[in-house]
Each structure stands twice: as structure tokens, then as C-alpha cells.
Amino acid sequence: MKNKILLLFSLVALISVISCKKEGVEIDYHYYPQEDYALMSQYLDLPEVPMAYENDFPNYYSSTNRQYDRDLATLGRVLFYDKNLSEDKTISCASCHKQEIGFSDDLAFSDGVNQRKTARNSLALGSVFSFNEYYGSSIVGRVPFFWDNRASSVQEQSRATLGNPLEMDMEMHEVKDRVLDLEYYEPLFKAAYGHGLQNEQEILDAIGIFVNTIGSFNSRYDQAVDQYLSSNGNLGGIQNVDLSGFSAIENEGRNLYVANCSSCHGNIEQGVAAPALIEANNGLAMNYEDQGAGNGVFKVPTLRNVEKTGPYMHDGSLATLEDVVNHYSEGVQNHQSLNPELKDGNQPKRLNLTDSQKASLVAFLKTYTDDEFLTDVKYSDPFKQ
Ligand code: HEC
Numbered sequence: 081m082k083n084k085i086l087l088l089f090s091l092v093a094l095i096s097v098i099s100c101k102k103e104g105v106e107i108d109y110h111y112y113p114q115e116d117y118a119l120m121s122q123y124l125d126l127p128e129v130p131m132a133y134e135n136d137f138p139n140y141y142s143s144t145n146r147q148y149d150r151d152l153a154t155l156g157r158v159l160f161y162d163k164n165l166s167e168d169k170t171i172s173c174a175s176c177h178k179q180e181i182g183f184s185d186d187l188a189f190s191d192g193v194n195q196r197k198t199a200r201n202s203l204a205l206g207s208v209f210s211f212n213e214y215y216g217s218s219i220v221g222r223v224p225f226f227w228d229n230r231a232s233s234v235q236e237q238s239r240a241t242l243g244n245p246l247e248m249d250m251e252m253h254e255v256k257d258r259v260l261d262l263e264y265y266e267p268l269f270k271a272a273y274g275h276g277l278q279n280e281q282e283i284l285d286a287i288g289i290f291v292n293t294i295g296s297f298n299s300r301y302d303q304a305v306d307q308y309l310s311s312n313g314n315l316g317g318i319q320n321v322d323l324s325g326f327s328a329i330e331n332e333g334r335n336l337y338v339a340n341c342s343s344c345h346g347n348i349e350q351g352v353a354a355p356a357l358i359e360a361n362n363g364l365a366m367n368y369e370d371q372g373a374g375n376g377v378f379k380v381p382t383l384r385n386v387e388k389t390g391p392y393m394h395d396g397s398l399a400t401l402e403d404v405v406n407h408y409s410e411g412v413q414n415h416q417s418l419n420p421e422l423k424d425g426n427q428p429k430r431l432n433l434t435d436s437q438k439a440s441l442v443a444f445l446k447t448y449t450d451d452e453f454l455t456d457v458k459y460s461d462p463f464k465q
């Protein structure tokens with residue numbers, strides 16, 4: 081990882097601020113005023129000095145590492161996990177975006193406030209940081225969010241989700257009132273903005289920062305690509321060799337993926353985290369109840385941590401990765417908008433994979449699992465239960 085030196089530097093800086101001596105007088109340094117920290121600590125399990133939020137990208141990434149404002153990210157994290165922001169105080173962002181399963185949900189349709197259900201399957205959040213790179217704002221003139229790509233930022237998405245009667249059912253002014261009533265937010269807003277909460281946008285911006293810090297890029301797949309880079313100096317020819325540390329089965333699965341899936345879902349060795357295509361119809365059905373972006377076209381979702389993010393597709397209609405692979409092998413429907421990549425002339429393509437090929441493809445998809453990300457404390461629930 082690129083950031084060892086920076087890390088060392090911040091550690092030294094940290095140690096020197098925690099106890100610093102001036103003219104023989106011991107200065108007891110506190111990041112938060114002591115009474116603020118004591119107050120927050122009644123509710124929240126936050127460190128005395130906020131954690132650093134940064135994306136320490138693998139070496140093969142073309143992007144430079146990103147640093148985020150740690151106070152905004154910390155505030156955003158608390159908001160993300162706070163059930164008080166929903167109408168009946170039972171649902172937080174994290175209710176439908178659970179860290180241990182890639183910030184997705186294990187239900188086809190998630191539980192919203194007052195026993196309501198969402199209209200779509202929850203999307204995993206491991207790659208929001210790189211939407212700009214891989215969906216590219218140039219393609220549609222903005223960075224797209226949701227299954228139908230209708231929102232253009234986490235702020236816009238969050239406003240829609242908070243206000244959605246099936247999800248959190250709160251107007252922004254109501255969210256603001258709730259936040260003002262909760263005493264642990266005062267110090268968090270002071271740290272982040274230099275003053276208490278003033279406007280709704282400050283809430284959305286903090287959530288936006290936190291969600292953007294959420295990045296998964298330390299899977300076995302990333303490690304294998306990095307390994308190739310360090311032994312070869314560049315990524316040339318990587319498509320044609322077996323990846324080190326991968327079993328024969330995983331390598332076979334990778335070849336099947338490159339041949340049949342990468343034209344839409346992308347190759348991460350190209351330097352970004354995933355999709356090559358912004359949206360498509362993948363022939364899930366002949367008729368769609370939900371038309372997505374129009375004509376049954378939906379976002380091509382990230383496959384990061386896909387092992388954990390089932391059930392799959394916008395309607396959660398495929399329960400397992402085996403079901404997904406069966407779909408692409410012999411189940412693609414001849415929908416009128418079916419993407420040409422999944423067609424053979426006028427007919428849906430039939431890959432007719434053998435059972436062992438299917439198992440290989442599933443084994444390969446599991447190499448996208450990033451255990452460090454799934455358990456990283458800086459993304460975890462800060463509330464004391
Ligand atoms: C009740 C469940 C639920 C809650 C609560 C919820 N989400 Fe979601 N989230 C979803 C669903 C379902 C989708 C897909 C919706 C769609 O496409 O129309 C989604 C989509 C998203 C996306 C788009 C990801 C992408 O790849 O386009 C982001 C980002 C997101 N949610 C963040 C949040 C944040 C931040 C909060 C809290 C403010 C939140 N969610 C609260 C269920 C939920």
C-alpha cells in the first residue's frame with residue numbers, strides 16, 4: 081500500500097499532540113473538549129481522536145490515495161447508524177446496508193419504517209468512492225446512483241431515501257429537528273463544521289463523505305493483481321496468465337468471467353473497481369413489473385463482496401450465486417431491450433456451462449470478498465447498545 085510513510089507521519093503527529101510539554105508544564109491535549117467527549121461517550125463508542133478516513137488504494141490502481149475530513153466522516157458515520165433519523169426510530173441507513181454483508185441487505189426487499197418494505201433490493205456500497213471513475217460522469221453527465229441511476233450524488237440519494245415513505249419517511253426539516261434534539265450531535269457538528277448544526281445540507285454532506293469513504297479494494301483478487309504488478313512492473317499480459325495464490329478452479333472461473341461477464345461488469349485489473357457499462361437489460365424476465373431506468377434497463381452493479389450481497393438483482397429474485405450463474409448460462413430471456421452482449425443473433429446467448437465450469441465461476445466471484453473491509457472498525461456501528 082502506498083501510504084506507509086503518511087501513516088507513520090500521522091502516528092508521530094498524533095503521539096506528539098496527545099502529550100506535549102511546553103516550558104515544563106504538562107499540557108493535557110484533548111481533541112474534543114473533555115466535557116464534550118464525556119457527553120458523546122454516554123451514547124457512542126468513539127476514539128478520543130477520530131480515526132483517519134482514507135482510501136489506501138492497491139498499487140495497481142491508477143488513482144492516487146484519497147484523504148477525507150475525519151470529523152465529517154465521523155459525523156457521517158454516526159448519522160448513518162442512527163435509527164432516530166427515521167420516522168418511527170427503528171431504521172437507520174445501516175438497517176438496509178449492513179457492513180458484514182458488503183453494506184447490502186440479506187432480504188430481497190428491505191424492512192422500512194412502520195413494517196413497510198422497499199420496492200427494490202438494497203444495493204451494496206463497497207464502491208461508491210469510485211463511481212466517478214468507473215461509471216464516469218462523462219457518460220451521463222453525472223455520477224449515477226440507484227438501480228435506475230436517477231440520483232447524482234450521495235447527498236441527493238440520501239435526501240430521497242430519508243424522505244421515502246417506504247424507507248425512513250422523514251422530510252429534511254424533520255431530520256434536522258431530530259438531530260438538534262440529540263445532545264451527542266452538538267460536539268460532532270462543532271468538530272466538523274466549527275459550529276452546531278445550521279442547515280440540512282450539513283447533514284447530507286457529512287453522510288455523503290462517510291459513504292464515499294466506504295471502499296473495498298483489498299480482496300484476494302486485488303492482492304493477486306498487485307502481486308502480478310510487483311513481479312512484472314506493469315499489468316501487460318495479465319489476462320493470459322494464471323494469478324498467483326489462485327487455485328486452478330479460481331483461475332478457470334476468472335477466464336470464464338473475462339470471456340462472458342467483463343464486457344459489462346469490468347475487469348478490475350484495468351485500474352478501476354468495476355463496471356464497464358453503466359446500465360443494461362440482462363434478460364431477467366420477458367416482462368418487468370419495475371422498468372428501472374426504462375424498458376427493463378438497470379444499473380450494472382458492482383460485484384465487490386458479491387459472495388455476501390445476495391439475494392441478487394434489483395428485485396432480489398436470484399437467491400444464490402449458483403442461481404445467478406444458471407441465469408447467465410441458460411436462463412437469459414429474450415427481452416426486447418436485451419443487451420447485445422447477451423445475444424447470439426436474435427436469440428439470447430446460451431453459454432451452456434458444465435457444472436464444473438459453473439462452480440469455477442462461483443469460486444472466482446468469491447475472490448472479490450474483502451474481509452478487512454467487512455470488519456473494518458471505522459465503518460462499523462459507533463452506538464453503544
Ligand atoms: C429501508 C431500507 C434502506 C434504508 C433505510 C437506506 N437504504 Fe440505501 N438503498 C436501499 C435500496 C432498496 C436501494 C436501491 C433503491 C433504488 O434503486 O431505487 C438503496 C440504494 C442506495 C445507494 C445507491 C447505491 C448505488 O450503487 O447506486 C446509496 C449510496 C445508499 N442507498 C445509501 C444509503 C444511505 C446513506 C442511507 C441513509 C440515509 C440509506 N441508504 C438508507 C435501501 C435502503
Ligand code: HEC
Binds near residue numbers: 342362391393405422
Ligand atoms: C449485458 C451486460 C451484462 C453481462 C454480460 C453480465 N451482466 Fe451481470 N448484471 C448486469 C445487469 C444490468 C445487472 C442488474 C440487472 C437487474 O437487476 O435487473 C447485473 C447483475 C448481476 C449480479 C447481481 C449483483 C447484485 O448485487 O444484485 C451478478 C452477481 C452478476 N450480474 C454477475 C454476472 C456474471 C457472473 C456474468 C457473466 C456470466 C454477468 N453478470 C454478465 C449486466 C450484465
